Amino acid sequence: MLVHKFLIRIEEERGRLLHWAPLFLGTGIGIYFGVAAEPTLPVYAGLAVLIVTCAVIARIWPWGIGPLAIALGLVGLGFCLAGARAHHVAAPVLEFRYYGPVEGRIVKIDRSQSDAVRLTLDQVRLDDVGPTQHATMVRVSLHGDQRFLTPAIGQRVALTAHLSGPNGPVEPGGFDFQRMAWFRGIGAVGYTRVPALLLAPPEPGLALAVGQMRQAIGAWVRGVLPGETGAFAAAITTGDRSAMGSETIEALRASNLAHLLAISGLHMGLLTGFVFQAVRMVLSLWPGLVLRVPIKKLAACVAILSGGFYLALSGGNIATERAFIMVATMFVAILFDRRALSLRAVAMAALIVMTLHPEALVEPGFQMSFAATTALVAVFGWLRDRTRDDRAWRAPKWARPALAVVISSFVAGMATAPFGAAHFNQISHFGLLANLLSVPVMGALIMPLAVLAALLSPVGLGWVPIKLMGPAIDWIIGVARSVASLDGATGQVPAPPDAVLPLVAVGGIIASLLTTRARWVALAPFALAGLLWSQTVRPPVLISATGGLVGVMTDQGRALSKPRGESFAALSWLENDGDPADQDIAFARAGFTGDKGRLRAEIDGATLIHLTGRGAGGQAPGACAVAGVVVLSGKLTAPTPPDCVVLDRATLTKAGAVALWPEGGGFRIQTARDAVGNRLWTR
Numbered sequence: 152m153l154v155h156k157f158l159i160r161i162e163e164e165r166g167r168l169l170h171w172a173p174l175f176l177g178t179g180i181g182i183y184f185g186v187a188a189e190p191t192l193p194v195y196a197g198l199a200v201l202i203v204t205c206a207v208i209a210r211i212w213p214w215g216i217g218p219l220a221i222a223l224g225l226v227g228l229g230f231c232l233a234g235a236r237a238h239h240v241a242a243p244v245l246e247f248r249y250y251g252p253v254e255g256r257i258v259k260i261d262r263s264q265s266d267a268v269r270l271t272l273d274q275v276r277l278d279d280v281g282p283t284q285h286a287t288m289v290r291v292s293l294h295g296d297q298r299f300l301t302p303a304i305g306q307r308v309a310l311t312a313h314l315s316g317p318n319g320p321v322e323p324g325g326f327d328f329q330r331m332a333w334f335r336g337i338g339a340v341g342y343t344r345v346p347a348l349l350l351a352p353p354e355p356g357l358a359l360a361v362g363q364m365r366q367a368i369g370a371w372v373r374g375v376l377p378g379e380t381g382a383f384a385a386a387i388t389t390g391d392r393s394a395m396g397s398e399t400i401e402a403l404r405a406s407n408l409a410h411l412l413a414i415s416g417l418h419m420g421l422l423t424g425f426v427f428q429a430v431r432m433v434l435s436l437w438p439g440l441v442l443r444v445p446i447k448k449l450a451a452c453v454a455i456l457s458g459g460f461y462l463a464l465s466g467g468n469i470a471t472e473r474a475f476i477m478v479a480t481m482f483v484a485i486l487f488d489r490r491a492l493s494l495r496a497v498a499m500a501a502l503i504v505m506t507l508h509p510e511a512l513v514e515p516g517f518q519m520s521f522a523a524t525t526a527l528v529a530v531f532g533w534l535r536d537r538t539r540d541d542r543a544w545r546a547p548k549w550a551r552p553a554l555a556v557v558i559s560s561f562v563a564g565m566a567t568a569p570f571g572a573a574h575f576n577q578i579s580h581f582g583l584l585a586n587l588l589s590v591p592v593m594g595a596l597i598m599p600l601a602v603l604a605a606l607l608s609p610v611g612l613g614w615v616p617i618k619l620m621g622p623a624i625d626w627i628i629g630v631a632r633s634v635a636s637l638d639g640a641t642g643q644v645p646a647p648p649d650a651v652l653p654l655v656a657v658g659g660i661i662a663s664l665l666t667t668r669a670r671w672v673a674l675a676p677f678a679l680a681g682l683l684w685s686q687t688v689r690p691p692v693l694i695s696a697t698g699g700l701v702g703v704m705t706d707q708g709r710a711l712s713k714p715r716g717e718s719f720a721a722l723s724w725l726e727n728d729g730d731p732a733d734q735d736i737a738f739a740r741a742g743f744t745g746d747k748g749r750l751r752a753e754i755d756g757a758t759l760i761h762l763t764g765r766g767a768g769g770q771a772p773g774a775c776a777v778a779g780v781v782v783l784s785g786k787l788t789a790p791t792p793p794d795c796v797v798l799d800r801a802t803l804t805k806a807g808a809v810a811l812w813p814e815g816g817g818f819r820i821q822t823a824r825d826a827v828g829n830r831l832w833t834r
Contacts (some may be wrong), residue, residue: 168218170494170664173501174657179229180509181653183237184330185826190234196378198227221337233509233831235335237831244832245286245339249314251278253343254350255289257306258359260366262818264719266397267292270302270347271337277314286338289314295344304362314341319833321720322693323826326726333832334510361463365389368464375617376624383624384617386412388601390465404575405635407564407582411627413516419474422461423482423597424575425648427454429602451482457602473504473517477524494532494663497524515574518652519567522659526566527559529663534558560586569680576644576726589627608664645729647684647825654680667769689728690810691754695720696823698803700783701761703752705743708732710742712750712761719810726763731769751778771797779817796820 162663169698205224209217230386255272263269269292277285293302300308317332317340353363369391373381382394392400392412403409424636425434435441455478462475479501484496501521504511511517564583572578579585597620604616633638656674681711693702693709701712702724709728711721714735721734730737743750748764762770768788775795776782783799791797796818798809807823827833 168221170498171222171660173498173505174660175225176229176232176502176505177512177656179226179506180233180512181229182226182234183230183509184513185649189830190230191659195234198231201227202231211398213413229505229509232506236509240334240336241831242287242332242336243285245289245316247315247343249277249280249285249527252309253277253289253291253312253314254307254309254703256359257302257304257308258288258362260302260304260393262395262732263292263391268297268302268393269293272308273778274307277633286316288336289339289341291340292342293347294342295309295346297346298347298359300347301345302431303353305359306349307351308419309350310343310347311344311345314339315533316340317832318696319629319827320823321695321723322690322808322812322822323823325646325723325808325823327827327829327832329832330830331509331514336479339759346506353478356700365391365464372617375614376621376818379628380621380624383412383628385621387418387597388464390471393760399631399645402628402631402635403639405579406579406585406629406631407571407579408627409586410519411589415698418598419458419461419478421473422602423454423458423478425599425602426457427482432453448486451485452543455479455482457766472508473500473520476500476503477520492777494525494528497521497528498798515570518570518610518656522566522570522656523563525659525663526562528775530558548636556591557587559685560590562760566659570652572644573647573652575647576643576729577646579634579640580642581634581637581640581734585630588630590628592623596620597627615781641731643726643729644732645687646686646727647680651684654683660821674726686694691761691813692752692818693724694782694809694811695782696802698782698798698800701750701752701759702737702761703754705740707740710740711737712743715737754811756811756816757818759811759818768799769794771799780811782803782818
């Protein structure tokens with residue numbers, strides 16, 4: 152009986168099966184990224200047979216089990232797409248530490264977490280390293296005196312740098328930078344403290360023409376609007392955030408306004424929407440044209456072209472490409488006389504993005520943008536249906552624009568909050584207020600002025616709209632700083648278990664797609680996700696991949712073994728703990744005893760000793776007599792007892808970062824390599 156009712160329910164959803172397709176395709180992609188070993192050829196062959204079999208079943212029995220076969224086939228297809236993409240982007244990765252001359256061409260300029268200028272180079276040459284042994288693309292942060300180089304896209308530069316392959320997670324189960332670098336083609340990362348030198352100026356050509364144009368436009372915008380105002384304007388017009396100050400960026404993050412900097416769905420939607428309405432209004436001034444030409448469709452075509460230009464101007468990154476696909480799908484719906492803002496259009500956009508870039512599924516940009524879009528379309532669709540009822544309450548016409556802004560800000564904020572909190576460990580308590588004060592200014596003033604600047608630039612008047620953008624941008628920056636300075640503006644939350652976000656996504660999709668009382672089923676995955684998140688237990692001990700930093704959980708929070716150095720790992724640990732403390736504050740906590748170079752920690756009856764400095768390798772045998780685990784920041788130089796666990800530099804290089812869990816008077820060891828598994832990007 153239950154199976155019969157289930158099949159009947161599936162048939163009731165037959166007209167909306169496309170809406171459910173992204174869920175199953177995404178499930179297959181998620182399974183690929185979650186498996187512990189790289190799938191072999193027989194696995195893909197078996198999946199190919201499964202996909203064909205499911206297609207045949209769906210063809211023969213379109214009713215009953217047909218939709219179930221389609222769902223299963225989509226899961227297999229998603230898995231295969233992710234695997235094919237991972238192999239397609241394969242590029243050499245530097246397999247050793249390198250220090251020496253580096254020569255390459257600048258293809259991207261941005262800033263590192265430490266606010267240093269960072270260059271991405273291609274056509275790389277390393278000294279005494281064969282072309283098959285070194286990375287084809289590297290990313291280098293510039294520290295120290297760099298007076299001899301003003302970086303520009305297309306320049307060929309030479310520098311002396313420390314390079315290594317991309318690092319794995321800073322803790323087991325943490326953010327996998329190795330995987331992200333693999334899909335972006337980055338085979339080595341590093342830094343230099345000596346001046347970089349210009350070898351050759353940018354060469355003309357189509358390969359980097361867009362990047363050079365972006366940089367030129369960004370410099371022109373910053374010339375019209377100096378300071379942080381111009382840096383903000385350049386960021387939203389060209390995607391270049393390299394001139395933004397770290398304090399301003401942090402204020403935007405704390406006030407939940409950082410999404411205004413990223414050229415994503417909001418910007419693309421505002422720009423193309425403004426172009427669509429403006430073209431339609433201008434064309435409607437000619438009655439004869441209105442009678443002969445479908446101006447709505449013509450305006451949609453112009454909007455798609457403007458979005459494509461904006462995509463190219465912003466550098467064509469995945470987030471902007473995703474936004475363009477979404478708005479283009481909606482305008483194409485207009486061309487075919489379909490409703491533009493519909494869940495079908497959102498589903499089509501999601502399918503296209505996941506097909507082209509399966510790796511986007513595990514990135515916060517994809518998750519947050521589609522969560523916000525799906526929720527907005529579903530909620531406003533429900534409100535539209537409600538207003539068709541003559542008995543339903545309707546807001547006065549003068550209040551509807553303001554009410555729409557309030558509803559959209561609230562809905563988008565609620566939809567993206569779990570994903571933002573999970574990825575960034577931060578909740579903005581006054582984010583709704585900041586967005587209500589800023590998003591209307593962005594949509595009504597800044598983006599239309601940006602379009603006017605593009606139209607007037609050929610006649611030399613583009614500076615006028617850019618200048619007019621200044622007060623509006625200053626308003627947004629002022630709102631960000633004011634909101635960020637409020638007491639309790641932000642709250643920290645610990646990183647959730649891996650199952651939480653998939654459960655939230657499934658719950659959100661069920662709530663958005665089901666149209667009957669069955670949508671209350673969505674409460675089950677939401678409740679389970681909340682329960683799992685509330686029961687999060689952080690590792691009592693974390694050890695960095697170099698052995699130079701150890702973090703021990705105490706009643707005050709995690710205590711760190713040193714106040715400076717390896718700051719990325721230190722801050723990541725504290726953020727994942729939901730701890731707002733800085734590294735030096737965490738170092739001052741009472742978690743370790745002993746002298747510098749020989750620290751001792753007691754965790755639930757188990758003992759750990761951390762040895763650093765010269766001669767540390769020779770002290771390990773003595774430390775083994777009193778400790779269950781000995782951590783070395785260098786190389787082990789003396790034999791130790793067989794039952795002593797020593798984590799030295801060589802061991803940690805293979806294992807990656809380590810988490811320790813007290814167990815039976817000793818420690819249970821979990822490594823980052825075990826958590827990630829043997830994948831293409833870890834070899």
